[in-house]
Amino acid sequence: MAKIDLNRLEMPRQEPAERAKNFKEVALGFSPEQAKQEANRCIQCKKRNCTVGCPVSVDIPEFIKALREDNLPEAVKALKNKNSLPGVCGRVCPQESQCEAVCTLNKQGGAIGIGRLERYVADWERDNKARMDNKVTLPPPSGKKVAIVGTGPAGLTAAADLAKLGHSVTMFEALHVAGGVLMYGIPEFRLPKAIVQNEVDFVKSLGVEIKLDSIVGKLDTVDELLSNGYDAVFLGTGAGLPMFSNIPGENLNGIYSANEFLTRVNLMKAYQFPAYDTPVKVGKNVAVIGGGNVAMDSARCALRLGAEKVYIVYRRSKDELPARREEAENAEEEGIIFKYLTNPKSYIGNEQGSVKAMECYEMALGEPDASGRRRPIVKPGSEFMMEVDVVIVALGTTPNPLIAATTQGLQTTSHGTVVTDEINGQTQKKQVWAGGDIVTGSATVISAMGAGKRAAADIDRYLKSQG
Amino acid sequence: MYKIVERQDLAPNVHLFKINAPEVAKKAQPGQFVIVRIDEKGERIPLTFADWDTKAGTVTIVFAEAGATTCRLATLNAGDSIENFVGPLGVPTHTEKFGTVVCVGGGIGVAPITPIARGLKQAGNKVISIMGSRNKDLLFWEKNLRACSDELTVCTDDGTYGRKGLVTEPLKELLASGQKIDRVIAIGPIPMMKFCALTTQPFGVKTIVSLNPLMVDGTGMCGCCRVSVDNATKFACVDGPDFDGHKVDWNLMATRAKGYATEEKSAMAKSQCQCHSK
Ligand SMILES: Cc1cc2nc3c(=O)[nH]c(=O)nc-3n(C[C@H](O)[C@H](O)[C@H](O)COP(=O)(O)OP(=O)(O)OC[C@H]3O[C@@H](n4cnc5c(N)ncnc54)[C@H](O)[C@@H]3O)c2cc1C
Ligand SMILES: Cc1cc2nc3c(=O)[nH]c(=O)nc-3n(C[C@H](O)[C@H](O)[C@H](O)COP(=O)(O)OP(=O)(O)OC[C@H]3O[C@@H](n4cnc5c(N)ncnc54)[C@H](O)[C@@H]3O)c2cc1C
Ligand code: SF4
Ligand code: SF4
Ligand code: FES
Numbered sequence: 255m256a257k258i259d260l261n262r263l264e265m266p267r268q269e270p271a272e273r274a275k276n277f278k279e280v281a282l283g284f285s286p287e288q289a290k291q292e293a294n295r296c297i298q299c300k301k302r303n304c305t306v307g308c309p310v311s312v313d314i315p316e317f318i319k320a321l322r323e324d325n326l327p328e329a330v331k332a333l334k335n336k337n338s339l340p341g342v343c344g345r346v347c348p349q350e351s352q353c354e355a356v357c358t359l360n361k362q363g364g365a366i367g368i369g370r371l372e373r374y375v376a377d378w379e380r381d382n383k384a385r386m387d388n389k390v391t392l393p394p395p396s397g398k399k400v401a402i403v404g405t406g407p408a409g410l411t412a413a414a415d416l417a418k419l420g421h422s423v424t425m426f427e428a429l430h431v432a433g434g435v436l437m438y439g440i441p442e443f444r445l446p447k448a449i450v451q452n453e454v455d456f457v458k459s460l461g462v463e464i465k466l467d468s469i470v471g472k473l474d475t476v477d478e479l480l481s482n483g484y485d486a487v488f489l490g491t492g493a494g495l496p497m498f499s500n501i502p503g504e505n506l507n508g509i510y511s512a513n514e515f516l517t518r519v520n521l522m523k524a525y526q527f528p529a530y531d532t533p534v535k536v537g538k539n540v541a542v543i544g545g546g547n548v549a550m551d552s553a554r555c556a557l558r559l560g561a562e563k564v565y566i567v568y569r570r571s572k573d574e575l576p577a578r579r580e581e582a583e584n585a586e587e588e589g590i591i592f593k594y595l596t597n598p599k600s601y602i603g604n605e606q607g608s609v610k611a612m613e614c615y616e617m618a619l620g621e622p623d624a625s626g627r628r629r630p631i632v633k634p635g636s637e638f639m640m641e642v643d644v645v646i647v648a649l650g651t652t653p654n655p656l657i658a659a660t661t662q663g664l665q666t667t668s669h670g671t672v673v674t675d676e677i678n679g680q681t682q683k684k685q686v687w688a689g690g691d692i693v694t695g696s697a698t699v700i701s702a703m704g705a706g707k708r709a710a711a712d713i714d715r716y717l718k719s720q721g
Numbered sequence: 722m723y724k725i726v727e728r729q730d731l732a733p734n735v736h737l738f739k740i741n742a743p744e745v746a747k748k749a750q751p752g753q754f755v756i757v758r759i760d761e762k763g764e765r766i767p768l769t770f771a772d773w774d775t776k777a778g779t780v781t782i783v784f785a786e787a788g789a790t791t792c793r794l795a796t797l798n799a800g801d802s803i804e805n806f807v808g809p810l811g812v813p814t815h816t817e818k819f820g821t822v823v824c825v826g827g828g829i830g831v832a833p834i835t836p837i838a839r840g841l842k843q844a845g846n847k848v849i850s851i852m853g854s855r856n857k858d859l860l861f862w863e864k865n866l867r868a869c870s871d872e873l874t875v876c877t878d879d880g881t882y883g884r885k886g887l888v889t890e891p892l893k894e895l896l897a898s899g900q901k902i903d904r905v906i907a908i909g910p911i912p913m914m915k916f917c918a919l920t921t922q923p924f925g926v927k928t929i930v931s932l933n934p935l936m937v938d939g940t941g942m943c944g945c946c947r948v949s950v951d952n953a954t955k956f957a958c959v960d961g962p963d964f965d966g967h968k969v970d971w972n973l974m975a976t977r978a979k980g981y982a983t984e985e986k987s988a989m990a991k992s993q994c995q996c997h998s999k
Pocket of ligand 5: 938
């Protein structure tokens with residue numbers, strides 16, 4: 255074995271000044287040589303730490319090995335064995351706190367770029383479809399029907415697995431496209447929509463029917479689906495209800511929830527207004543309230559639309575920032591201004607009812623709270639003004655209450671999330687499973703997929719037990 | 722795709738579409754609405770049920786040409802299809818036997834108030850309806866509304882048909898007449914609903930209005946449709962669209978409706994160019 259190489263290979267990216275003006279993908283991906291070079295650094299550990307760190311247990315050494323032996327079809331197989339959306343996860347997984355965090359080489363600061371390699375293999379598959387012999391042979395139909403509510407990563411994963419097991423699967427989606435947050439939330443420059451569409455098309459190719467414009471609870475309810483011939487229902491409706499902070503002036507024009515802003519920009523393509531009909535306010539001075547992935551995405555969209563100054567206003571300090579490190583760094587490079595230890599007190603409007611300024615407090619950090627992070631405390635008398643004409647509130651989301659309100663006997667927590675068995679996703683209601691953000695509150699793509707996968711296995715077990 | 726099976730032009734710039742949407746028709750109730758998107762590049766806009774036919778599987782909408790999207794919608798004909806048609810959205814109008822109910826429809830609001838009047842009539846109420854428009858040419862559905870009402874007063878602002886004046890005048894007379902009115906429902910332009918609510922307030926008669934703020938998804942996901950009712954923020958698409966008119970913050974309604982005035986103008990300019998080149 256050659257000497258251990260701890261130099262993580264950076265993935266080429268668009269230059270900050272350039273990418274801050276377009277919606278094209280920021281990261282450009284490895285070249286074949288670069289992918290091999292990075293793959294060659296993997297020491298193929300006997301004890302597979304990396305696999306343990308992955309929520310869906312991707313056989314990482316295996317796919318890396320195939321990659322460096324130039325056997326890409328085999329790499330694809332090894333990867334897709336456990337992860338049906340590698341093109342998505344390779345881009346948006348918080349690898350630094352999952353697989354890469356526990357990679358043996360991480361102790362010396364040289365973790366293998368697992369996400370980057372995953373992305374490379376997934377993209378290779380997409381570009382070389384013709385060369386892949388990946389026709390899935392479906393087993394004979396089981397005669398069982400499953401309804402899947404919501405087409406986010408949880409629903410798509412459950413649907414694919416159940417279809418591969420021979421069950422007839424119908425998906426219901428409230429919006430006019432499938433994909434959930436992958437389509438309406440995460441922006442094009444971080445996750446190109448063509449990649450999500452490709453995954454959706456794959457699920458359809460397994461015989462899954464996707465009914466768009468179909469809100470369960472408004473059209474048929476879960477109970478009606480069950481009495482109309484579905485043998486099981488999986489709820490993957492996410493956590494789509496935006497929270498506001500209820501401070502004075504929050505309903506002024508120009509103040510958006512991150513969901514509204516991102517939906518206008520990504521789903522409705524307002525960045526191409528007026529070629530596309532949906533408008534969005536292009537601010538001069540934009541403040542984004544919050545410090546998670548959603549806040550970073552909103553800020554970077556605002557910048558790309560043409561804002562002059564974009565601020566991230568976060569009540570704790572840089573150390574507590576919940577966003578992925580890479581995305582916060584990307585944002586900073588692009589020129590987003592971070593205002594830490596700052597929290598809005600009220601919004602001030604002009605005569606037309608549009609926001610023109612925001613009054614803020616300076617904050618200090620106190621003792622750790624229930625989340626383990628230090629609690630932010632208002633510094634008395636620290637109020638100051640910031641001139642802003644667009645504000646994007648990214649303070650988190652909770653599940654939409656519609657499903658819980660229209661389904662008999664579904665148990666929910668005080669946060670509105672659905673109570674399930676942690677392992678198999680069974681709810682308190684017979685024949686109904688749930689997984690993803692509807693159970694955990696806003697989490698990650700990969701955890702939603704993991705939940706979809708485990709529920710699908712349990713649904714299959716149940717359906718088979720029914721004869 | 723949802724096919725337009727029938728088109729009627731009810732008044733200048735006001736059109737009726739009957740749309741094939743059997744699943745929506747099956748669940749439709751008075752006061753609910755749909756979100757329509759014409760095509761890939763289209764905006765999602767809300768339109769209220771004007772009628773539906775469960776057997777035929779159709780839903781009827783009536784819309785006025787207000788801006789880019791509604792003007793583009795008006796270029797479609799029977800046989801054409803629209804890409805998206807999502808519903809039924811919102812909470813249905815609360816119907817029970819109240820006693821005597823006054824239904825007020827202003828302008829385009831006459832269409833959505835008609836199935837509500839019908840529902841209230843079926844629930845055993847005495848229904849007194851008032852409809853109004855700017856002038857005679859803009860009136861439509863007088864017969865339909867009359868068929869669901871025990872009494873109907875028609876007003877025009879300029880007196881070219883029916884009684885001259887605003888709908889609030891006969892409303893006020895009814896309230897002042899001493900006859901017991903148990904509830905008022907008003908649908909129409911924001912100022913009309915606001916003034917109906919102001920008219921009934923001194924009489925203490927509960928007044929329901931159907932709020933129509935800007936919307937995107939219509940499912941509670943974005944908060945674009947924020948309204949303030951009784952000093953609390955509500956999402957009109959899921960908490961409404963019906964609210965107690967005496968508790969609505971009308972100033973906020975009016976300013977939020979103008980949130981995109983500049984952008985709408987540029988979209989309209991573009992769509993007019995398109996119409997002219999056709
Ligand atoms: C802006 C943003 C950035 C993010 N960035 C990352 C990231 O970098 N990495 C990461 O791992 N995670 C990220 N996340 C989180 C991740 O996207 C979510 O955890 C994940 O999408 C949850 O998947 P899900 O399948 O549970 O639900 P969702 O993706 O929310 O999908 C739920 C779907 O159900 C539909 N639905 C809801 N109610 C109904 C109904 N009644 N009937 C029919 N359909 C219904 C919704 O329209 C939606 O399409 C981000 C989230 C956001 C918003
Ligand atoms: C729940 C609900 C139900 C509705 N039902 C109907 C209906 O049955 N028939 C009908 O003709 N219209 C209805 N509307 C209004 C309709 O949605 C708007 O006319 C439409 O969105 C305008 O789009 P546009 O692109 O053509 O015009 P835009 O260019 O977007 O707007 C043009 C003008 O119309 C005003 N406007 C825009 N959106 C709305 C709105 N949501 N409500 C009121 N004014 C608006 C704008 O302030 C502007 O002055 C309803 C609205 C809501 C929220
Ligand atoms: S799915 Fe995510 S956590 Fe698992 S190996 Fe891939 S990038 Fe790592
Ligand atoms: S822990 Fe790191 S070095 Fe070891 S096999 Fe996994 S990826 Fe390779
Ligand atoms: S329209 Fe989006 S929440 Fe009401």
